[in-house]
Amino acid sequence: MATFMDKGALQDRIKVQGELVRQMKKEIKPKEEIQAEVSKLLELKKQLGSDADGASGKFVLKCPKGTRDYDPFQMAIREGVFDVIKRCFKRHGAVSISTPVFELKETLTGKYGEDSKLIYDVADQGGELLSLRYDLTVPFARYVAMNKIKQIKRYHIDRVYRRDQPRMTLGRYREFYQCDFDIAGDYDLMIADAECVRVISEILSELQLGNFLVKVNHRKVLDGMFEACGVPKEKFRTICSAVDKLDKTPWEEVRKEMVDEKGLAPEAADKIEGYVKLSGGKKLLDMLLADQALIAVKDAATGLDEMKLLLDYCELFGVLDNVSFDLSLARGLDYYTGVIFEAILTGGNSGDTKSEVPAVGSCAGGGRYDGLVGMFDAKGKQVPCVGLSIGIERVFSILEARAKGVGGKSVRTVETQVFVASAQKNLVEERMRVCRQLWDAGLKCEMMYKKNPKLLNQFQYCEKELVPLIVIVGEDERARGGVKIRDSVTRAEEFVLYPDLVGEVQKRL
């Protein structure tokens, strides 16, 4: 038998040993026994020659790295955001579907290019190999292919998982929500695509996130541009992913990557520079349509014609002012085939709240992916698709900060309408009876779970949670066959008889 273990096996061994020690501590084993196992553990760690994580035996009370809990305040905001988004998706006739949080590993294989390394796998405990979903688009395409659907417009709001380096201050998490809206079906050019731009615009406007811009571009325009600049065909994809970095990286660095790392001819890079600096509206389009070198390339000409249609339709939908045709937009994902878009928040005033919104960059994206469903079909049958995804985490950070800020609207975390209180002892049963009456009428009602709570505590709760009405039960009132209703704001109190209670409460709400 081998006495040598490789690093992986050693790490595994350390984990098991660490688990054993933790277990023994939990079981409160004799100290000597635990110490013996700790010694073995330390010996193993010495072999590894490093401080292996997770083997310290210390119990850590936390969420996994890159994830977070939502507290009631955050949940109230989140629900509000989801409401706005859902209502918009429904306003555009989308149905809702839901897929499992994990997929067969092979369903995700080959869809995300280099990013595949960020996929979370489920441990192989026998049975199928599974991975947590990386986005909602690939599961949607799998759903469409599996059910042989030819046309569907659906939304799906759910969490996705990426083992990325978390930067939580920037709203980058390992578990985060995506709000997706997609239109699948073989339709005429750009109508559905333009509706996606409209949907993004409606949502960003309604959420009052300040100014925003929906950058649009087209895979074919990009490819045509590369060809016109003399980029060899086999370098299209790698040069495209260099261009994709332009929103975060200065041109000089991107140029260096193209020329030094990726072996692009310097004159080709210079020509690309001339294009990727361009952004604008219909005028830019006209300028490009007059660019003979560019429109001599078939892909470019096709792409530009389609862009013209897109901009026309965006105008009809009333959203052209927020659209910018941007030749530097080159979204990374492999599966896009036509129009691509990305929305960025550019700061400014938020509307009725009069607060300034920071410019936080990208908060939505999407595009056309006509080939993805076909990858799942046994016969390669295609179903063209276009869709968008709202990344809610950054939006959420803005709204959370706003709600916490001065002048922010107060956010209620409970919806309680009536609190049933008592000023005297021995009235718990009376309070329960009254609660029953109110619940039976469908009213939102609470009482304290103490037999004899202090009146002050009950009032404080109502003040903190903005409960509008308080029903006060008391011995005198009971003797007279009723209770008092107190208005939390005016503090006015009025006696009402039991049979009138529900009606009187409803009248005041």
Next chain:
Amino acid sequence: MATFMDKGALQDRIKVQGELVRQMKKEIKPKEEIQAEVSKLLELKKQLGSDADGASGKFVLKCPKGTRDYDPFQMAIREGVFDVIKRCFKRHGAVSISTPVFELKETLTGKYGEDSKLIYDVADQGGELLSLRYDLTVPFARYVAMNKIKQIKRYHIDRVYRRDQPRMTLGRYREFYQCDFDIAGDYDLMIADAECVRVISEILSELQLGNFLVKVNHRKVLDGMFEACGVPKEKFRTICSAVDKLDKTPWEEVRKEMVDEKGLAPEAADKIEGYVKLSGGKKLLDMLLADQALIAVKDAATGLDEMKLLLDYCELFGVLDNVSFDLSLARGLDYYTGVIFEAILTGGNSGDTKSEVPAVGSCAGGGRYDGLVGMFDAKGKQVPCVGLSIGIERVFSILEARAKGVGGKSVRTVETQVFVASAQKNLVEERMRVCRQLWDAGLKCEMMYKKNPKLLNQFQYCEKELVPLIVIVGEDERARGGVKIRDSVTRAEEFVLYPDLVGEVQKRL
């Protein structure tokens, strides 16, 4: 180097090789190259001496075992159920929180007894060891301890994961929803516990699931009963888990397990039989309170006193009729310390739909767990808790079958209020303009993504999706400065001018 691989390593190797072959096929590599790798794969499989799963190179289009997609019809029903449940939780003053789908593995360790083997682990890809949550209760307790919360009433509706043998016809999945409502805080006896019973009753009533029964029992009554029957203390837990099987297994088998497998004295088993056959209401309680052998045991006396209080409170809350004190109820989970309860559907008429509901058994459960939060606190500080969990999958199956059945209410999957159609060609831009007007007014509106769709197709869509209004654009109407509005039901059509369109549509909705 070793030429021999053990079975695990061989299986891993086969997986990698299978993946490689699949990849090559996707990349459409030359046939000979692929064939060479397939040969290697077959050789490896021969070594393993079996048909290893997942290495066949065949692409399977499916959801992972024990999971499912929800289609739009199912989603519409599901949303309706969640609405009812959420409204009830809010009616009782609960806030909402959310926790990540996975937890640190050690957070779940030691909470589920034997069921721990059903926990899904996330693959160790470096970093922390993670597991998918098994329920919402343990993450809740972790949240309470981590944030040092002393009082909270929260609900949480989300999915949990169990690597159980799926029985999808019975509504048992590996990924399924739980709808949890919990009250944490140091309160007076049984008030919060009784509200949990009330919450279950409200929800099951409102969902119109026929007759139901909330079985209740108490850990201390069970323990006291075991002591009174002469069960040795160290056998309490194992005998309790035998009793837990009584809802599915006849007494004779359970007795055999107790006596033959678990070494219980036959006379003790016989005494237990006398008790676990009992169920009822206040009369049963009085009978047990008069049982001198039983109330001589301190735990039993305490438990029975608390049960008396619970039944009294249930009566005040108006739900006693649905409550059954059942001495055979013995929920499996380790963490319960006081009252336990479980709701079962017993069949019968569903209410206004007049359809029969099958008796599908357990659909909700819960109880008091005063020790769980303390397991997460560094100083062991306790926060007493009581809560319930609605298992939605069985409920969902019933409602789905009902909606599909004769006389079932039709379920709309889209909420579209107006469809913008055209009878003639070349009116796509006109339709877009009208859609914009309707969307701007917040109306739910759709059009077809074809330039020249057939009128029949447009009408058929509206009929299928129950869209109440159709706006018909046409050249004549445009020339007159307006459109026609058609009522889908009466088929009446009326001309309206553009400026009146929104108002006229709103009037008709």
